[in-house]
Amino acid sequence: MPSAKQNLHQLARRVGRQPTVRRVVQPAVGRFYAHRNKRRSATEVWADGATWESAHWDQQWLRDAHERGLLDPAQPLEDTFVVEAVDRLPADREPVTLLDVGAGPLTPLGKVHPRRALEITACDALADDYDAILADAGVTPPVRTVAAHGEQLAETFGEDTFDLVHCGNALDHHYDPIAALEGMLRVVKPGGAVLLNHYVNEGVFQNYLGMHQWNIEQRDGHTVIWNPSEVHDLEVLLEGRAAVTTSFRDGGDDRGRLETVVTKAA
Numbered sequence: 001m002p003s004a005k006q007n008l009h010q011l012a013r014r015v016g017r018q019p020t021v022r023r024v025v026q027p028a029v030g031r032f033y034a035h036r037n038k039r040r041s042a043t044e045v046w047a048d049g050a051t052w053e054s055a056h057w058d059q060q061w062l063r064d065a066h067e068r069g070l071l072d073p074a075q076p077l078e079d080t081f082v083v084e085a086v087d088r089l090p091a092d093r094e095p096v097t098l099l100d101v102g103a104g105p106l107t108p109l110g111k112v113h114p115r116r117a118l119e120i121t122a123c124d125a126l127a128d129d130y131d132a133i134l135a136d137a138g139v140t141p142p143v144r145t146v147a148a149h150g151e152q153l154a155e156t157f158g159e160d161t162f163d164l165v166h167c168g169n170a171l172d173h174h175y176d177p178i179a180a181l182e183g184m185l186r187v188v189k190p191g192g193a194v195l196l197n198h199y200v201n202e203g204v205f206q207n208y209l210g211m212h213q214w215n216i217e218q219r220d221g222h223t224v225i226w227n228p229s230e231v232h233d234l235e236v237l238l239e240g241r242a243a244v245t246t247s248f249r250d251g252g253d254d255r256g257r258l259e260t261v262v263t264k265a266a
């Protein structure tokens with residue numbers, strides 16, 4: 001059963017999708033949040049945003065998930081960013097193991113690669129809430145999301161465990177995205193890769209609502225994670241430990257995505 005706060009957040013989310021509200025009200029709300037967040041710790045903002053986040057996964061979302069095939073264990077993996085990363089791995093990595101961080105209740109990744117055996121593990125900080133939502137709806141997920149904070153991946157999964165780590169639309173939600181990235185690097189095997197797939201500057205776009213605290217963009221050819229208080233250059237941060245390459249993918253809407261491959265030194 002959703003709490004009163006979750007019901008309120010679900011209503012606010014529905015109202016917030018109206019174009020006029022999005023255009024007129026949300027920028028003002030965003031300025032308020034950006035200002036307020038400066039006086040609060042990232043963990044405080046994050047904890048406050050958790051009910052906002054879980055309000056996203058409502059009945060309508062579940063119906064859409066069903067239509068998108070997210071409940072199908074035979075759903076083909078069509079995301080070329082991930083398909084190609086699997087293809088680049090040496091043939092002796094079989095099955096290819098992949099950890100999806102911040103996966104949500106049902107990882108959106110297709111489960112079946114066109115050529116290689118693939119084993120997906122999904123984790124999320126809100127996994128216990130998601131289990132309750134799925135149980136309420138009588139849904140058994142093809143890959144059950146397990147509870148783990150991105151910031152504590154090595155403690156949960158151990159060092160050098162996965163061939164690939166994927167994080168889509170989620171690093172900008174973390175309270176400490178740099179600790180999470182370091183964690184992803186620790187759990188991926190040497191020679192393996194961390195795949196980050198994010199809209200450009202999602203925190204700004206979402207007006208810093210809910211868990212959206214961070215932005216990812218390219219500056220002078222470098223990949224940068226930033227918010228109004230901090231800037232982190234990934235190439236500088238990971239120099240000597242991992243190679244960083246980022247490509248821009250035009251999504252056909254007015255927003256582009258950044259596909260970043262962080263390859264751990266062998």
Ligand SMILES: C[S@@+](CC[C@H](N)C(=O)[O-])C[C@H]1O[C@@H](n2cnc3c(N)ncnc32)[C@H](O)[C@@H]1O
Pocket residue numbers: 053101102103104105108123124125126148149150151167168169170173174175176211
């Ligand atoms: C926008 S959803 C993305 C879900 C999924 N990756 C997708 O693309 O549909 C962001 C997810 O990140 C999760 N998240 C936020 N902070 C996290 C953290 N510190 N550790 C792990 N997951 C986190 C949220 O709970 C949420 O499920």
